[in-house]
Amino acid sequence: MNSKLKKNNHLTFNEHCYELLLKIPKGRVSTYKAIAEALNSKAYQAVGNAMNSNPNPVSVPCHRVVNTDGRLGGYAFGSDRKIELLTEEGIVILDGKVQDFKRVLFDFKE
DNA sequence: GGAATGACATTTA
């Protein structure tokens, strides 16, 4: 923690990620890369790390975030739980990978 | 202030 060069951001990186996650409509998913890029950063891993803390597991649909390759990646509650949730939302998961990944992928630019 | 960690990404073999 930089006590001197600390930014004036009241919201941490993870807070910004949540904002974007809330923008993701049901039945769609996003990638860590897209989120990081949307924040004008390349903290791909930092984004996932923010979810790892999982401060609000229900307020934020963290289960709608997957890897750029279309893989699920992981989930604090368990990968199986993530698959269940995504499947319930209408997303097809096969062998731990999202089918029609680019179709369900949500663009923050929209 | 510094080292360690992680739900990643990209490149190379």
Added chain:
DNA sequence: CTAAATGCCATTC
């Protein structure tokens, strides 16, 4: 295509 190695960034210990 699969697997391993390297890099990257923010947060936490």
